[in-house]
Amino acid sequence: MSPHDDKRPTTVASNAIARVQQAAADLGGHPQDHGWREFYRLIAYGLELRSPGLVTVLESAMTARPESGATHLVTMLGIAVRAQAPECFRSPPTGHSPEQRLAVLEAVLDLHAEPVAATIAARQNSFTGTRRFLLPQVLLSAYFADGDHEVRFADIGTGLGVLPAQLNAADLYTRFSADLRWPQGVPAFRPIPFAARYGLDRDPLPDRAWVRACYGPSVYYREMYRELIESMSHPQVREAEVKYAAVDLLDTEALAEFLVRERINAVNLSYVLYELSPANRRRVLDTLGASLVAPGVVTITEPERELTQPGCTVLLIESGREKPWRLARVSDGHFKGAVTPLEDFDAFTEIHPIV
Ligand SMILES: C[S@@+](CC[C@H](N)C(=O)[O-])C[C@H]1O[C@@H](n2cnc3c(N)ncnc32)[C@H](O)[C@@H]1O
Incomplete structure (x- = not known):
């Protein structure tokens, strides 16, 4: 037949x-x-x-x-x-x-x-990018530069869990920034004043074998995976204190309970929401809005048109501000290429200067 x-x-x-x-x-x-x-x-x-x-x-x-x-x-x-x-x-x-x-x-x-x-x-697609920490590094260090808050941070949908450990790794920031152009030049590295860092993903937490399976069948991806593993063995990454936990984002009660218990005030979501249906994206964002401790910041990186076009968009949601700050477009989802400021970039950096 x-x-x-x-x-x-x-x-x-x-x-x-x-x-x-x-x-x-x-x-x-x-x-x-x-x-x-x-x-x-x-x-x-x-x-x-x-x-x-x-x-x-x-x-x-x-x-x-x-x-x-x-x-x-x-x-x-x-x-x-x-x-x-x-x-x-x-x-x-x-x-x-x-x-x-x-x-x-x-x-x-x-x-x-x-x-x-x-x-x-x-399972979920747990492709984990090596360079996606670059914009959260710039944005969160700018946001928390006034020193009013220590940062209790959770990277949700962390995949292999590399991003929370790469933040504040000055060597990696310098190395990978060399391939990402900013219109006014690469922002200076500034540390984020962390008090705690977590990586969350759904059970079973993605391991190397699963993340390798999620990389594409090509020489290009073989090289990218090598870079990921190499970056995990950098001393500044290995020595970062990060705790990992299995939490299902869609179990919004468990998610809220975790955020409140650990007094999380900053969250990152990179390439996570596109994996959920639109109604569930809203539920997750509502839960974050209701559960984060002040100042309650969420950086979001989402692929362009749900992965069907190159690049991604970076937003920042701030508790109490009705609309997200639309900050930047990155020409390639692997964070090589160029950063283009979006419509809220100037207003945001006026309040939180990027050096
Ligand atoms: C494409 S990966 C991105 C990994 C990493 N954030 C990055 O950008 O490199 C998306 C991750 O979101 C996680 N995820 C998807 N749905 C989830 C859920 N309901 N609860 C927790 N994690 C989820 C997946 O398991 C996966 O590891």
Whole structure:
């Protein structure tokens, strides 16, 4: 039977499948390719045909993780299939048609449907960036420069947990800033006056093997992963005092309880909210707003159009201020390239100068 012949009624509304198909098509249209793009295009193609094995795996994923955003589901499908069948990601020999590639994928899903579905049900995409601490370093050091508050900080959705330990690592700041241009020059390194630092993620806390699985199948990502591991072994990172805890963001009671108990007054969320459905993003931000101790600051870095375009946007939410400060765009989500100030940058830096 060809995928075209499959007319089974689906248990998950077909508009949910259509949303995932659109997300896959958008990801497949990303102007850069570091190893996943052809797979995303294949998913979009397979879903357009309602290819049966693919639809079945997605139905089971959406039932297990109804809170997940569509883009996140597509990236998780890639990670889970790659873990079982790396051959799906090798460049197809010339002449391999989309039909043939889809047939290979269907055969893989036929063999490995269970572990693929189980991985998607249990895990999140925990790709952890090595350089994403650069803007939180600049913004939080500026924000807390008046010395009125010690900083009790939590990096939520921390992945491998490197960002909270990299903050205040002056050597890494200097090294990685060399590849990130600012219009007025790189801001001087200033330390953040930490009293406590935490990294939070969902259980099971991501380990190296899982984070490696989340990196793309390419030389580019192999090099980036090497940089991540190398940066973790830097003495300023190793010596940082960071505690880690398993907290599910969607268990807003547990999240609030943690924030209040540890008197957290500053939070960072990098590349986390896009993994949640829009309603859950709101719930999480409301919980932070209600639970953080003064001054209650949240730095947020979110990928451009949910990962479908290069770069990311950096915002800062301040308790008591109705709107987030829209501060900067970074041209590449791996924090190489250029920082472009956004509409609130001048007003923010007038209050909190960046040196
Ligand atoms: C793409 S990774 C980003 C890691 C790191 N913040 C960075 O930018 O390099 C997103 C992280 O958010 C975490 N996450 C997603 N949903 C979560 C939830 N409901 N509770 C806790 N963590 C969650 C994932 O487990 C994952 O490690």
